[in-house]
Amino acid sequence: MTSAERNFVLDHLDDLHADLDTWLRIPSISADPLHARDVAASATWLADALRRVGFPTVEIWPTDGAPAVFAEWPSADADAPVALVYGHHDVQPVDPLELWAHPPFEPTRVEGPDGPELHARGAIDDKGNVAFHLLGIRAHLAATGRDTPAVTVKLLIEGEEESGSPHFRRLLEDRRDRLGCDVVVVSDTGMAAPDVPSAVTAMRGLADAEITLRGPAVDLHSGSFGGAVPNPLHALAELLAKLHDDQGRVTLPGFYDRVRPLSDRERELMSRVPFDEQAWLAGPAASRATYGETGFSTLERTGARPTAEVNGMWGGYTGPGHKTIIPAEAHAKLTFRLVSDQAPADVGPQLRAWVEANVPAGIEAEVHTPPGGVAPCASDLDSPAMGALLSAIGQAFDTAPEDVLFTREGGSGPEADLVEVLGAPLLFLGAGLPTDRIHSPNERVLLPMLYRGAEAAAHLWRELAAARLR
């Protein structure tokens, strides 16, 4: 079941390939100050590319960190809704470099079992996901014979997502008048599998914390003092061992109070997503066993339930050989993933109270929870905008809209800020796959997924106009 949009995309793949080949050579690693110029060059490249495509307004917006790119192509239609595409042009660091089969900034085409792949840092996260929009809007115009898109299309492509978007909320607030929209289209996610068209409907929020336990004022000789004074490493182990109960639930009092229970319909929708747990363990999870909250599936655990993870732990002597000390301090870094309607600001007080209640005599605890955090966010499954998205994805994948599945993203990003500052609902359109090794060596994109992404974007602008959002 072909379409004019698809025909245009397939006739212009060379443009997409050429764009990626140039853009992916720019090492726009936002976490590394040495690459600040590359991040700026990446913004410049994208701005030029958007002008080439035809966007009448293209601007580079500086921030106190890396620059963002803004573009706008107004629809000539009266009352056309406004869609804002969100993505990012910065990429993750590449170490350990020795694990890459090809240099990370020399895009390399590899024939894979599911079709041609392009290997490079940023191939999907997020340059690939942004690049398909360059072709998508051209396909939309060509297929519909229009001079301007059926909806006003704006793009906001930030340069610090891989560094935690530290200046993004401020940018949204400062530029709120230019960013007004009826719907936000997040293009920084993916689908369940190459043959399983799906749409993300929620992302988890994030709260982070650091715990410091202090025992003796100085490191003590463990021969002279061992077994007679509290050891902060023992206290930390005992504390963190209590972070989960034997059902795998987080034990902070009140942690689950605001968690919206999964409805039967949501659970049914999630259960339709094909998921091969053994393949997942052997592949992306690289683990020997599953673990988690009793009563929930792996997909529910990673997408729909809040969690607490210790990300780092340290204290005492960690060099070669041994040093017989009771250290003065022990430390742990934790992050909590949150789901609707949990609030990041609630976690600090909950954690502080829990630590106080569980620290033994003689140990002093300090809990640092930086302000901010990321709120969880979710799409309305029944909105007209969601109907347009499912229809667009369905057409790109030759599937009925009702067969497009819903998935949830376990990670966290600045999407909640878009909802809060702009007051617009979220849609997610991304062409990634769980097997794309984002943030890891040998990141890749499955090129046919990008082609379908471009086609879905082309359909989406037409469908959103038809959905009459306003």
Next chain:
Amino acid sequence: MTSAERNFVLDHLDDLHADLDTWLRIPSISADPLHARDVAASATWLADALRRVGFPTVEIWPTDGAPAVFAEWPSADADAPVALVYGHHDVQPVDPLELWAHPPFEPTRVEGPDGPELHARGAIDDKGNVAFHLLGIRAHLAATGRDTPAVTVKLLIEGEEESGSPHFRRLLEDRRDRLGCDVVVVSDTGMAAPDVPSAVTAMRGLADAEITLRGPAVDLHSGSFGGAVPNPLHALAELLAKLHDDQGRVTLPGFYDRVRPLSDRERELMSRVPFDEQAWLAGPAASRATYGETGFSTLERTGARPTAEVNGMWGGYTGPGHKTIIPAEAHAKLTFRLVSDQAPADVGPQLRAWVEANVPAGIEAEVHTPPGGVAPCASDLDSPAMGALLSAIGQAFDTAPEDVLFTREGGSGPEADLVEVLGAPLLFLGAGLPTDRIHSPNERVLLPMLYRGAEAAAHLWRELAAARLR
């Protein structure tokens, strides 16, 4: 109650002061390869000093590490017993240097509440304890009018004690024929308080171990995988939280099987040692509370009971900010202090079995226990040699022998090797105090303790000859 020995010591304090002032300026830090020349210079200084005192045989014994100093002064008396003094001429590192009130290698005299103190790295551990023997043997000869000591006196002063004595056992075995003795006098410990003459009667043994837990094959994104696969940091916390039960006892099966119970007499002797727990907490222990095995006093916990301490723990991200990972690995370093008749070689299998039994599904454990370790050692409280020691200490402190108290040293050293290789019993004669800050900034010695140490050594050679050990 003065004595000829005391008079000689008090008349020659300047010699002791001059010796220390020279020797303590040599930064003989054995742990730092950059100081290897200084350790050698320290050995040379000591050898020259021993020749100056009159030892007819003085040799520097090289090892695969730092050199030891051997000296021998045979008694002219037929059947005189042989005493071997053990000590070390290397010192601990000095960092953090900024916490020193005076430069660590510029010996500085400070008037303290208990008398004059000398501040320097090694002031007591162990150069002070060795130096008093230089004066002690001269006092013995002068007071008794002898040309040779009443017992054959040997010294073995090693250069790697602060680095774990890695070549010491080999040295003992290679030089066994030169080291034969009837008693070993360990001069590397101290007394309970300035006004509490006491003798150490036991040292704890040591076994060390490193535990590595492995979860995912690579660090995973905690947003995508958090809450669904085992986190090795959680597993490590849960494991180490089980290392002690709620009575503070070590939970390795079999750990206490070979522990000789404290006799009523031993507990009564230990209870006679004056111990101000609040002062100990506020001072050397620098801690807010005591902790330990139920049913035992703090002195029993540190001296007479086996313990397990986590000395270091690490895994995951430990830098600034946060990194949302489930790390592939988690690590801990542990040391176990052992008491008679525990054996270091038993700890590895016990620990391995315990780890295997307590690691959750999906986590792979590796337990590394280096061969060797240190056996616990103890003196015979009722031997004639002990009688001689108590008498010597009593005379130096103007106390009856039966009022010299017994203490136990919680630390571990190569003393057990001396017993095993040389087959001789141990006596401990040292002039340190719990408040001397050994291994810490501002190490000091209370000079009157050194004077009494020199006098006790002088009495000891006479008393040992009288005790007719053979």
